[in-house]
Amino acid sequence: MADQETGHARDTMVPIEAIQTVDPEVIAKLPPAIRISIIPHGISLWTRTARLDIEHDDGVYKPYFLKTSSGPLGHAMTQSEFQCMSRIRDIAPDLVPTPIASGTFSSLPDAHFLLCEFRCMTGTVPPPPALAARIADLHRRSGDSGGGGGGTAKFGSDVPTFHGNVRVDHDWSDSWEEYFARTTKALLELEQDAQGPNDEIREMVTPFFDKVVPRLLRPLETGGRSIRPSLIHGDLWHGNAETDAETGAPVIFDAASFYAHNEYELGVWRQPWNEIGEAYRKEYHKHMPKSQPEEDSDDRNALYAVRVNILDSILYKDDPSYRKMLISGMRELVDKFPGGFEEWNALQQKVA
Structure with missing residues (x-):
């Protein structure tokens, strides 16, 4: 936020x-x-x-x-x-x-x-090595515990969360792609209600959900690959992380947690306004390897950042900069992946 x-x-x-x-x-x-x-x-x-x-x-x-x-x-x-x-x-x-x-x-x-x-804080964001290691540990431990949905490894949550005062309803999904597409569509509709209709966004909705989302998320759970749901903080910007004044350890708060692909946590770490940025992403992947296909990692991060921009555009409806970032992020991905999952999968079969 x-x-x-x-x-x-x-x-x-x-x-x-x-x-x-x-x-x-x-x-x-x-x-x-x-x-x-x-x-x-x-x-x-x-x-x-x-x-x-x-x-x-x-x-x-x-x-x-x-x-x-x-x-x-x-x-x-x-x-x-x-x-x-x-x-x-x-x-x-x-x-x-x-x-x-x-x-x-x-x-x-x-x-x-x-x-x-009450925890006494220093007023400073934890350094990248310390915070990234603790977040990776949270993701790893929660993934090892079996994930959400009563231990049945589902994505989502039975608890609504809040991005500021914007309510996000999750429910459970067996597939990360299904969860992400279903809930992001609902959020995009809320964004149109909050900001007013935008023709450029509406023109991109179909290619974004029919091509971009399957292209970047379906490979995570097909072709013998899989991901485990991890409990994430859900809104880990620099205003929600500080350093404990007594121990020097990272402390996070104002959680909007749900079970997600662990890399989703890093979507807000791509935002230009967030002091928790690229250095933290690099440190994180020293502890948690990038999901396969690894070559899609940066584009997945850009996709997750788009969802963060949707949430911020709803929350700060009087600030046009968030919608501009949303449009720019969607446009870049729609232009980059016009062939969607089908084109990528056909190429994989040729290579094999």
Whole structure:
């Protein structure tokens, strides 16, 4: 999510009272305490965030992080983030702040919260070797565990995720190509609704989904090749990764996790605005080899970046730059692969 770090809760409808006093429902999720204080902490769009400082009844002081939201959308967002962060923590416990609970305020019935461990950060993005190694480890471990769909190696998720405040519904698919095509078509329709119809995009829809997507994704799962679903963060730009001030280790947050081709995580690492860029992709592939066919790796990354551009074009509908990047990315791939999978497959058979 390419936020320009504009200011606290610019578009939020969350009442300020949500981070001025500690609601009883939040207190109920905490260990017994004799003293609790709350102060605003951090910058977040569509939400308000705060730090809780707790003196427990055993005399131990401990901080917690509170994110608050409002309305049905806000409720869904906090529930989704809690589930996504919990799934990552189950696989890589130190990589994310420990999620504790999500719920609804009793004093403000239309306000909702996510409560988690507070981690002191340096304010800096982890260096490429450290972050790339941890993300590769997350992908590898989750792939080894059997993937999504109750251990049946499916792509997608039973939890809706959010790109900013844009809801993404996933569901499950046996094939990565089917998952990607189905959900990306739905997102592209949302983009047309958000930005208004665009003839150039609409003219590219058929070749993009009939030629480009099969050409770049079908070879991953045919010809004796296969990929395993990996749990990904889902929106790993530089605003969602920092360095732990105590340990120096990478910490990621604001997850929008689902089970995907592991290389999809790197689509947002192609974006020109993202400080997590090419150096991180190179480091990542030192730990996770490129999927076969390896020669398609960069074009697959460009395809995944197109989907990121679709999401950003929906989210930042008043900024034309994201739609321009979307059109440019689609055009490059449509022009490069007019023959689709059929042409590529025929060539492979000739070579064989």
